[in-house]
Amino acid sequence: MHLISHAFTLLTAFCLAVTAAAAPDIVADASTVFLLRADAAKGALVDVTGRFQPEVSGGEVVADPVWGACLKLSAGDKNGITLKDDGKINFERGMTLDAWVCFDELLPLKGASLALKVGSFSWDLQKGKLNTAWLVFPSEEIFTTAPPQFKYFPVGGDTINGLMNVPLKKWTHLTMSYDESLGVVTTLMDGLVDRRRFRYRGAQRLQCDGKSQLSLFSGMKNCRIAAIKLTTGTPDVLPPTMEAYLNALPYRGQVMLTLDHIDPRLPLPIEVAIVWEQASGSSATLQTLTLDSHARRDLMFDAPTWLNSLHTYTVSAAAGGRQCFSRSLRLGNVKPAGRATIHADLTLSREGKKFYPLMMYHAMPQDYARMRELGINLVLNDFNLYRAHRTDPAGYVRELVQCLDAAQQHGLGMIVSANAAFGKLHTLAAAKDHPAALLWYGDDEPWGDLGRLHESYNTIKLLDPHLPVLVVQNNYSRLQDTAPAADILATDPYPVPNVSLRAVADATQSAIRAVAGRKPVWTVLPQYGGKVPTREELRCMVWIAIASRANGLGFFTWDERIRDASTGALKGWFTPEHPEQIEDLRIVLQELRPLEPMLLAPPAAQQPTLQPANPALHVLIKEADGKRWLIVANDSRRTEETTLEFGATPDADAQPLSAGSATLSLRNGKAPLKLPPLGVAVFELKTR
Known part of the structure; x- marks a missing residue:
């Protein structure tokens, strides 16, 4: 019995040693802002870089068979880690926040935050998912007339709800990143992509208020934290790649293939092959092309002649002699001929009559x-x-x-x-x-x-x-x-x-x-x-x-x-x-x-410019059948003004077509414009 007990002890120690050896080697480098680790000797959470003095509430350093030591947060309600910024943090080119953590119980639903920096970002674990609660990017000042109105635009924080459930009772590596060059937000669990979203406003700098403290694991209970690392610069969380989108344009007999979000880390040129496969399985190379920039490309093709069938377009790309992207996209190929038609000018008609x-x-x-x-x-x-x-x-x-x-x-x-x-x-x-x-x-x-x-x-x-x-x-x-x-x-x-x-x-x-x-x-x-x-x-x-x-x-x-x-x-x-x-x-x-x-008239090829530029004013010229119309609208709750510059345009009289239209006179290619709060003006421009 003694020998069996001794053998079991040795086996347990061996298993723990093997498990402990599996802990990743987390080190700081030139792009590391901080790296927080539990120091068993000091009995405290410390920043390996020496830049920050983390303040811990409701936690203690304990031994751990995997990491040697970790920070354990108690069952209290005021747990968390706080770091004062004092201007030491910036998010130029992007950021990555990694946390190695083990949750021993169900995650709190309300009042808890995984990572929060006012004026920058917030990630939480609501409903047991890794969620991007909000991110802060450049905004425009807005004039308001009532306290509830937001004084900035856009409003909304790029909320992205998580996909996978955060595991319990196991060490998990959570990653949250933002890549400025692509405008993409990525979250991962143990290296697996949870969510990846390209912001509709594209590449913008994630904002950072140097006076705002960073709160980590605020309100989290009964969890163990091995390490937390913040890195600035372009994230290196995934291999560089790109995206492809296939849009049927059946009312014009075409197909549009868009290549976008091409990672600047990919070396140029990028070789692309597009293979078209019919419903029968027969295939042919539709096009090969060489990309000499990382800019978006919209490629137009004639729709296949085999109608009422499913076709597959496979897009593959290679950079530096290695494949970096491959995706198959399917298209239901049809030729509409019904009572409702979309025309080339994007208008809609019913039984041949546009409306x-x-x-x-x-x-x-x-x-x-x-x-x-x-x-x-x-x-x-x-x-x-x-x-x-x-x-x-x-x-x-x-x-x-x-x-x-x-x-x-x-x-x-x-x-x-x-x-x-x-x-x-x-x-x-x-x-x-x-x-x-x-x-x-x-x-x-x-x-x-x-x-x-x-x-x-x-x-x-x-x-x-x-x-x-x-x-x-x-x-x-x-x-x-x-x-x-x-x-x-x-x-x-x-x-x-x-x-x-x-x-x-x-x-x-x-x-x-x-x-x-x-x-x-x-x-x-x-x-x-x-x-x-x-x-x-x-x-x-x-x-x-x-x-x-x-x-x-x-x-x-x-x-x-x-x-x-x-x-x-x-x-x-x-x-x-x-x-x-x-x-x-x-x-x-x-x-x-x-x-x-x-x-129903299409926009004119040449549109006026605003001097000075004014984002509150929305301007459009339309042209059809020898007529020209001008539409202007003011989204501001105060009077806004500018000068519309038309370039080499003949003088014209502006005939008001809408109620309460402002007066407008186009002379020498310029037209001063002044609109009241939430004002609208529609004119027909008649050349003198």
Whole structure:
């Protein structure tokens, strides 16, 4: 028995030794800001670089078989580690924060933070995931008229919810990084990518307030910390690579392949091969090219001649003689010939007649006459139908057909929900041949893995090649991922009541960049519940979207009521109960309706510049059939002014087309402009 006990002791010691040997060798280098380790001899957490004196609350240094020593946080509520910055931290070119930690119990849901530096970043572990709570980047000062309004723009902190569950009762390496050159946020667990997001605003410097302290593991309980390391500079968390996006352009018989987010660490030139594989499996090299820069490339190809089939495009790239990227992207190849058509100028037509889309959410047949009278020409009511027929697909379809019949009777078009991921394909057979069905609503604010959305798009197109697919995305950093799943990409900025109306332009222009200007972009605006704009705000948002080149508008929403489970009563926002909002919508749309020829006109090739530059002013020139129009909108809550410079342009008289338009005179290529708060002006420019 003694020999067995001795052998067991030796085996245990051997296993511990092997385990201890597996601990990584973490060292500081020239880019290390700090490296915190538990010092058993001192019984304290120390910074190996000697720059910081960490302050620990609710923790003690204990022995650990893997690391030798670690910091253990107790079961108290005020645990954490604090480091005073005093100007020693900066995030030039980016940053990486690594933590080697073992959580012995479920992670706290509220009031705890993994890493927090006010004015810079916050990562937390809410719901047991590694989440990017917010990041701070350069902003613009905003004039406000009420305390709740934000004094800066943009508002929102690049929130990215984690994917994987943080392991319990095992040592885990958590990594949080931001790469300035690519504008990409990456989180990893034990070297595996958890989330990777390219910011829609691209490469910007992560901000750093030298007076703000850094808090680590604040409020965390019963966890052990082996090391925490902050590194500045370009992160080295993943091998350098790139991204590829495949967009079908069926209404012009083309395909667009975008190569983007090409890591500057890749040596030039970069060799790229694009292989096209048909549904049968036969393949051919479509194109090879050499990239001599890291800039985005949008490549255009003719669509395959084999229609109503699934094609695969494989993109491979090599730099320095080694493959750095390979991805296969699928395309449902169709040739639409239906009643709804997207034209090369990104306008939409119904039975050959172009119209500027004005969409209303959640309106039912009893409201269709009013929709038509207001100027609405498209309705979407999947929310209402699902509310009434949640578990009855047959009932949903029956009422859907009734809605389509009523829409046709009132001269409206309908947008019908269709989504393969949700199993909502039963609507296609019922609606695809109905003359009132004009679009499929592919998804609303999708998140998570958007590969399923691309598969849904291909499925819908193969089942019905003709009607366009519309998808709405509110996470602007996912617009480029969403675009391949849509023929029309929409975004829904809801800035009122507290955010600058500049958010409308920001969202619209971000969507246009995502599709490289080759697909229509619509902007959805709020008018419901806590997001009710004033008439001036609603009008200003509409014209900011148009000045930002939106090809259509949506309004959310007519009916947002939810049925009370206990009483069966419908409760929530219902626009007919707010006649003042109906009147606001009437007045705003009344101004648009006679200007539809201008709304359908393409932007002019030459646009004016603003001297001095003023981000609050949104300006667009449109041209068609020998006519020129000027649209200007002021997102500021104070008077703004500038001078529009047109270059070598003949003198022109500006004829006001909108209510309360400012006066404007174009002389010698210049036009001084002054707009009141939230002001809008629309002119026809007539050469003298």
